[in-house]
Amino acid sequence: MAVGTKNISSARLSRLSGFSAPQVRRDLAYFGSFGKRGVGYSVGRLREEVGSILGTDQPRNITMVGVGNLGRALLAYKGFDRHGTRFAVAFDADARKIGSTVAGVPVEPLSDMERLVQEHAIELALIAVPAAAAQDVVDSLVAAGIKAILNFAPRALTAPEDVKLTNVDLAVEVEYLSYSLANG
Amino acid sequence: MAVGTKNISSARLSRLSGFSAPQVRRDLAYFGSFGKRGVGYSVGRLREEVGSILGTDQPRNITMVGVGNLGRALLAYKGFDRHGTRFAVAFDADARKIGSTVAGVPVEPLSDMERLVQEHAIELALIAVPAAAAQDVVDSLVAAGIKAILNFAPRALTAPEDVKLTNVDLAVEVEYLSYSLANG
DNA sequence: GGGTGTGAAACTCTTCACAGCG
DNA sequence: CGCTGTGAAGAGTTTCACACCC
Structure with a gap:
């Protein structure tokens, strides 16, 4: 495969992703027909379309609740920064952590959740708190106006x-x- | 629900798990019929059967490759210790980490992987190294005789x-x- | 020629509904 | 009676195969 390849076929996407080639075609066709017969999919176009489908083509502020081992790891996780997804703020119950920053993200008290969620227009939250505290966190997030939650607590x-x-x-x-x- | 409940119905398992009641019944029935009509499933029996099905009824040594932010968090993650699953050893490429312990697990050099994997009879490995190093780690693990791999690197x-x-x-x-x- | 997009077939998974047992 | 286990129906998903266009 030459570096700078302009087009990619469903067969190659199949090898790269593990999904079958017909499935790749059908899934992409579901959102529109942006492939060229006899050529394949334009890599640039494909990136744009997929970004547009996922909504990752425009910046989105998210938040993390819980800055323990797992929360810190997720804040530093490289996979999220891509695609305009950005941690605007994190929350923790531990007073000693308030005011510090983790991976450049400020840690704030739970009591400021509603205000900060609204100020940063945050719709998506990740939860990495102890299992016992997790449902209370969900309730607070919902009250603050959050629309989507990814829970890593084992409950x-x-x-x-x-x-x-x-x-x-x-x-x-x-x-x-x-x-x-x-x-x- | 009384504490000490001895039996549980598919309807209650449905509420607790989010799967439909018929699906709970069908999935359990697939492995044998250990429910009682008119009563439900014995909680004790159910735990035993599920443990036996998953193979979590007997101790299993596993290993972690990569002791960065995510690796440390996973080593400390409470969800794994249950069910006899136990980190016997961890590996890292960084010489400064060798010899230390993380969450009670000793960190060893990659060069000792084959020997230690065999000594501890490890069949399952978790990977949390940078994306660029991940495929090499898989190749080493396979060479060492690992039979199952869970990859957290974003690739x-x-x-x-x-x-x-x-x-x-x-x-x-x-x-x-x-x-x-x-x-x- | 080469590879997409898609109708139709095959398959899998889920739900329904109830016979039958404790 | 209450709830499991399961045949049968239904829904959804994947694969096949090829017409069609670049």
């Missing part, structure tokens, strides 16, 4: 219908691999 | 057919929520 949480909530239990993946080893 | 990796590899790109979840906000 299933609930939110009102109109708030998108995804639980990411990291142990589940380990258990699945453990199952795969023990069986098929 | 799709490949391994031979007989090695189970799961890529956990944390940014994907954020992007999906971003998409949900922008659309449905």
Whole structure:
């Protein structure tokens, strides 16, 4: 593959992603037909379209609640900065952490959540607090006007219908691999 | 719900898990019929059966490669210790970290990987190294005899057919929520 | 020629609904 | 009676195969 390749085929995307080639085509076609027959997809165009679909083509402020080991790691995680997604502020219950910055992000008290969420127009929050505190955090975030939550605490949480909530239990993946080893 | 409840129905498991009740029943029935009609599932029995299915009923040594922010957070993550899963050893390329312990786990050099993986009978590894180093780590792990890999580096990796590899790109979840906000 | 976009077929997964057992 | 386990129906997803366009 030459550096600077201008076009990419569904067959190559298949090899790179692990999804089958027809599936790549069907999924992309669902959002419009921006491939060229006999050529493939323009890499530049594809980036634009996907960014536009995901909404990552424009800046989006997000926040992190909980600045323990996992919260710090996620604040520093390189995968998020891409695509205009930016941590505007973080929150923690520990008074000793308030006023410090982690990976350049200021840590603020939970009591200022509603004000800061609104000032920064934040719609998406990540949660990395102890399991016991997680549901209270969800309730506070919802009250502050948050519209989507990604929960890393190892407990299933609930939110009102109109708030998108995804639980990411990291142990589940380990258990699945453990199952795969023990069986098929 | 009384504390000490001995039995649990698929309806209650549904509320707790978010899966539908018929689905809970069908999935459990797939592995055998250990529910009682008119009563539900014995909580004790259910724990045993699920542990046996997942292979989490017996101790399993695992390892972590990369002791940066994310690696440290995962080593300290409470969700893994449950179920007999235990970090026996961690690896890092940084000479200054060798010999230290993180969350009680000794950090060893990559050059000792093959020996230590075999000494501890480790079959499952987690990867949290920079994206650029991740594929090399996979190759080393495979050479050392690892059978399953959970990759947290933000890059799709490949391994031979007989090695189970799961890529956990944390940014994907954020992007999906971003998409949900922008659309449905 | 080469590779997309898509109708149709195949498959998988989920839900429904209820027989049957404790 | 209450709830599981499951055949049958339904929904959704993936694959196939090829017409069509660059």
